Amino acid sequence: MTTFYKKMNGLLSYNTIPGFTRLLLLASISVFTLFFFIFVSREVETTRNYILKNFEQTIKIQRSMIEDWFNNHAGQIKTFSELQSTKDGDVEVIKKNIETFSRNNSEFWWLSFIDVNGLTYDGANVSDREYFKQGLLGSSYTTDVFYSRVTNTPVILFSSPIFDRGGNVIGVVAGSVKLTTISKTMEQFQFGSTGESYLVDRNGIMVTPTRLTSDVATRGIPNTNGRISVKGTYGFEQAIQGKSGSEVYTDFRGQRVFGAFSAIGNPNWTIIAEVDEAEILAPLYKNLSILGLVYLALLVILVYLITAFTQRINRPVFDLVAMANKVESGDYGVVSYQEGSFSKAPQELQYLNKAFISMAQKLIATIDELNQVNNLLIEAEDKFRSLVENSLVGVSFLVDGKITYLNPKMEEMIGYTMEEVKQLSSFLEYVHPDDREFVLDKAQRRMDGDIGHYSYEIRFVHKDGTIIDVYILTSTCIINGKKAILGSVIDISERKRWESKLEYMSYHDAGTGLYNRAYFELQINQMATSDRDIGIIICDVDKLKQINDFLGHHTGDALLKAAAQAISFNDRQIISTRIGGDEFALLVWDATEENMNTLREDITAKIQAYRRNKGSLPLYISIGCSLGKGFRVSEVLRQADDAMYQDKNTNRTKIGERVMKYLEGLD
Known part of the structure; x- marks a missing residue:
């Protein structure tokens, strides 16, 4: 494992141009791959949201049409029961009206008058039926879907009470309707090879046909008396709780589908629209596959170009490094322009080679100047030390968080000698406790080069415990190659006492x-x-x-x-x-x-x-x-x-x- 790590570290080291190039290539591939997968995810999510939104709109339209269908047929039965000839209770007249009504309303599969004893005009006894009982109580009624014993087709029965002129119930008119119109409405919203919508009753039984009969036959779909059950599917379970919406879930066939669902309040049915997820996303996946192939081709081209570019850089760089090593060792004879490997190098490296030679030549001339400047600095340092030592202002140097110098005035001000200050755990010990955090923050910000004010007032604590108000002016300088803070300190205790007294008097x-x-x-x-x-x-x-x-x-x-x-x-x-x-x-x-x-x-x-x-x-x-x-x-x-x-x-x-x-x- 250690050998493998060292090998990979050499191949991908950012300290070399080839390694850095490989690392850059690897990072580029990773970033582009990440963006590609993000793009794919966003496209899938966008398609998903678009389909689900359209499904919700489809469900709303279908629900409105179905509710209108129910209200229309219930209204027809109610209108029939309120005819004056029906209210008169003449059975023969009612029979003729029924025949006329049936001819004009072909969707009604069965229509009959029922007297107060529960007998239809053709002699059938329906007194035990719920719609008859509700009619005697004066209420209209719509049944759940049931299946005709003759045709085994789903039908719905609408009923309405008949009142005489005195407001008494004299019978019930009832009619059953096939779901032909609703089934055709569902078929209008079929699309693709799997997209369709269907109605489900409160027990989860599909009451409109599905065109996925082959799936029903081969997958062993749960059914009741030959009718398909969708009970337990996500869409049905959500709708039965009164919820409407859309989601991706598993349908009654066990297939992943885009689905939308909504409950129909009366007669407590559910309308569901679904299409297979695979059918919707297949074109998208095809396009994304093509895009992926293009992406891989571009990566291959990029690898080739970067490899060729790296080879053109390596040789001249190594030559330039060798020249620099000789200059460092004092061999200035190599400081002359030679084309060599630089003739085929990128123009920027040729400029770098010329710049290096020019710099080396100037460096030789600068060394003599630096020696002269060094002598002048020594002289200036002696003058500065004499000035600071005799100054009436306290002076200190802070390097790496430690005091490295105090002039005599500063020692007098705080009561500590330089040797005693070195023994302190921190220079903050002679700063008032309430001001230490402030001073530390200012010192840190000054060292970081980020400070807006160069002076401030704080309090020192003299060695004997006396509190001293001071004014500090700070600046930065370099001491022995390290950044330092130069502090000039003035005792302002007397001024502070007068200010305090004046402030008291003013208020x-x-x-x-x-x-x-x-x-x-x-x-x-x-x-x-x-x-x-x-x-x-x-x-x-x-x-x-x-x-x-x-x-x-x-x-x-x-x-x-x-x-x-x-x-x-x-x-x-x-x-x-x-x-x-x-x-x-x-x-x-x-x-x-x-x-x-x-x-x-x-x-x-x-x-x-x-x-x-x-x-x-x-x-x-x-x-x-x-x-x-x-x-x-x-x-x-x-x-x-x-x-x-x-x-x-x-x-x-x-x-x-x-x-x-x-x-x-x-x-």
């Missing part, structure tokens, strides 16, 4: 420590783009102006701080803000009516608790609440503001009196 109220109006408007804008439930509580400190006027602004400021304490909650979903001089607002995410009521009660309770303390100021706050969806925040804000003013107006007089009483008590 917080200096007097109360709450969020200010700018932050309030920022949150309002966020709510406007959300469909989450939100709540807004507007609070206004009552009589603040009087406190300021009587007791001074320092007392008013103390009152505002007390109000801020009352509306502050340790919950991230509740944002407490001061939006004006004496006006506050609470923004609540995922608010419910229950927690909004609870918040209002808690604020009121805090205010009351504050006022009970000895020496407290007269803190009264008007409160307005509203609840809604985030994208309706403007409406929610307006409703909360209106509710606050309503609360203020309601308690204005009472609160005014209490504040005045407090101020008078101070006098």
